[in-house]
Every structure is written in C-alpha cells, then in structure tokens.
Amino acid sequence: LDLTTTIGNYTFANPLMNASGVNCFDKDELDAMVASASGSMVTKSATVKPRPGNPEPRYADLTLGSINSMGLPNLGIDYYLDYVATYQAAHPADAIFMSIVGTTFDDNIAVAHRIQDSDFAGLTEINLSCPNVPGEPQTAYDPAQTVKILDALFSFFTKPLGVKLPPFFDLAQFDQMAAILNRYPLAFINTMNSIGNGLMIDAETDTALIKPKGGFGGIGGAYAKPIALANVRAFRQRLNSNIRIIGTGGVHTGRDVYELILCGADMVQVGTALHQEGPQIFARLLTELQAEMTRKGYTNLPEFRGALKTL
Numbered sequence: 665l666d667l668t669t670t671i672g673n674y675t676f677a678n679p680l681m682n683a684s685g686v687n688c689f690d691k692d693e694l695d696a697m698v699a700s701a702s703g704s705m706v707t708k709s710a711t712v713k714p715r716p717g718n719p720e721p722r723y724a725d726l727t728l729g730s731i732n733s734m735g736l737p738n739l740g741i742d743y744y745l746d747y748v749a750t751y752q753a754a755h756p757a758d759a760i761f762m763s764i765v766g767t768t769f770d771d772n773i774a775v776a777h778r779i780q781d782s783d784f785a786g787l788t789e790i791n792l793s794c795p796n797v798p799g800e801p802q803t804a805y806d807p808a809q810t811v812k813i814l815d816a817l818f819s820f821f822t823k824p825l826g827v828k829l830p831p832f833f834d835l836a837q838f839d840q841m842a843a844i845l846n847r848y849p850l851a852f853i854n855t856m857n858s859i860g861n862g863l864m865i866d867a868e869t870d871t872a873l874i875k876p877k878g879g880f881g882g883i884g885g886a887y888a889k890p891i892a893l894a895n896v897r898a899f900r901q902r903l904n905s906n907i908r909i910i911g912t913g914g915v916h917t918g919r920d921v922y923e924l925i926l927c928g929a930d931m932v933q934v935g936t937a938l939h940q941e942g943p944q945i946f947a948r949l950l951t952e953l954q955a956e957m958t959r960k961g962y963t964n965l966p967e968f969r970g971a972l973k974t975l
C-alpha cells in the first residue's frame with residue numbers, strides 16, 4: 665500500500681510522527697525516532713535559552729491517557745539546530761520538523777529568527793499554546809495575540825511554517841480561528857495540543873497527581889480523541905486547501921490513525937501512547953493502518969482522506 669503523504673514540497677514515506685514534547689528532548693530520544701518506522705519527527709518546543717521546566721512529578725500516566733505540566737523543559741534552540749544540521753547532512757531526502765515557542769512575544773520572534781537564519785531545510789511548527797502576556801489566555805485563545813505573532817512572523821520568515829493549536833470547543837471559535845489562519849501562507853496547522861488544565865487525583869493520598877500548578881495539567885491520550893477528531897474535521901472544513909493538517913490526539917491504534925485521516929489529517933502525531941509504548945509503536949501503527957485500509961478497500965491515503973460520512 666502507498667502510505668506517502670505530502671506537505672508543500674515535502675513528501676513523507678508515511679504519515680506518522682511523534683508529538684512535540686514526546687521522545688524528542690535530546691539526541692538519544694531523537695536518534696530513537698530516526699531509527700523508528702515513523703515517517704518524520706519533531707523536536708521538543710525550543711526556546712531561545714535552555715529551560716529546566718517545572719518541579720517533578722510533572723507527568724503522570726492515567727488509565728485513559730496522561731496529564732502533564734512539564735513547563736517547557738528543553739535544551740535551547742542552539743542544541744536542536746545543531747542536531748538537525750547533523751541529521752540533514754546524513755538524511756538529505758527526509759525532512760523533519762522543528763518546534764519553537766516563546767514565553768514572550770519577543771522570544772517567539774527571536775527563536776523564529778534563529779531558524780530563519782539557519783541552514784534548517786525542514787518545516788517549522790510554532791507552538792501557540794504558550795501565554796505571552798501573564799494573566800492573559802494562551803496565545804491561540806487570544807485572537808489579537810495570534811494575529812500579532814503571525815503578522816510579525818510572516819514579515820521575515822520564508823521557510824515552511826505551521827502552527828500548533830490547542831483544542832477549540834465552540835463552533836464560533838472554529839470560524840474565528842480559521843478566518844485568521846486563512847489570511848496567512850501557512851504550510852500546515854497541527855491540531856491539537858493537550859486539553860488544557862485538567863486535574864487528576866491519587867486515590868490513596870487524595871493528592872493531585874502532579875506537582876506544578878496545584879495539579880493542573882494538559883490532558884492527552886484516549887480522553888483527547890473525540891476532541892482531536894472534531895478539531896481536525898472542523899478546520900479541514902474551514903481552511904484553504906493549501907493549508908495542510910497534522911492531526912494529534914488520542915492515537916493508540918491504526919484505526920485511530922485512520923479516523924484522523926478520515927477527518928482530513930495529512931500527517932498524524934502520537935504523544936501519550938508513544939510515551940507509554942516507545943518508538944516501536946510506529947511499526948505497530950503502520951501494520952494496523954494498512955490492515956484497516958485493506959479492510960476498507962483503499963490502497964493510498966488520498967482515497968479516504970476527508971471522506972468522513974455524516975447521516
């Protein structure tokens with residue numbers, strides 16, 4: 665079967681990759697992604713300077729997923745630029761993704777300049793789930809901030825750029841966000857990030873499971889799947905066709921991958937399940953995806969991409 669998928673001028677052997685933040689913190693984790701069956705990979709969201717992140721415990725596995733408040737631990741943009749430079753020399757034909765983020769407006773711009781001025785030849789994903797103004801909602805939940813950042817980025821950034829979005833829950837928000845995104849020459853959007861500020865409790869101690877933010881953290885895994893399917897579908901219905909979609913949230917089986925593609929996803933990222941199973945998950949997901957495609961009579965992804973039926 666033909667599992668190739670394309671974003672802009674980039675073609676990948678298959679649609680699978682890690683979600684930023686999972687299995688992509690350092691060289692060892694990134695090398696394990698390169699060695700896996702995934703079609704591509706993305707680095708941990710990088711800030712201008714390295715960050716230690718939040719106090720532990722800052723991640724917990726749950727029966728139906730995960731909760732995390734990592735606090736953006738990362739080795740800094742220079743580390744990841746160095747890694748991708750080495751990677752590109754060894755794998756000139758296999759494009760990868762770099763994720764960037766800023767805790768202030770200026771830092772978002774500064775870290776984007778670092779990529780623009782580098783030899784990085786892959787795709788860039790800017791994480792809009794970071795608040796830029798203390799006390800204000802995260803960027804993607806603040807239309808004015810979103811416009812301000814995208815206006816500034818596209819005034820100098822000429823490499824393929826996509827945005828990582830948090831989940832939206834209101835149809836008017838889909839309309840509003842899609843209207844903003846359609847104004848920019850985005851290569852892709854990635855929907856979605858973890859579901860913000862969930863809370864889970866240790867039954868033995870009646871204590872919040874994670875330490876940061878009084879136990880509040882992003883929810884991933886099976887909990888996220890219905891929302892990820894809806895966000896992929898809603899944005900596919902609203903965005904210009906030249907803006908591709910990476911679907912992220914709740915993938916654990918090949919059928920989950922198939923369903924995100926059915927909703928319109930071009931690529932599919934795996935977070936919680938990758939954290940729990942390790943990079944060998946990609947070989948399993950590819951086998952299961954191909955089995956599902958065969959069961960349905962498909963031999964390639966465009967045959968069923970976006971083909972969700974409604975009653």
Ligand SMILES: CC(C)(C)CCc1c(C(=O)O)[nH]c(=O)[nH]c1=O
Pocket residue numbers: 685709732733734735736737765791793794795857858882
């Ligand atoms: C939540 C932020 C710390 C603002 C951004 C980094 C991030 C984190 C994180 O590093 O805590 N976790 C997620 O599930 N998604 C994210 O985008």
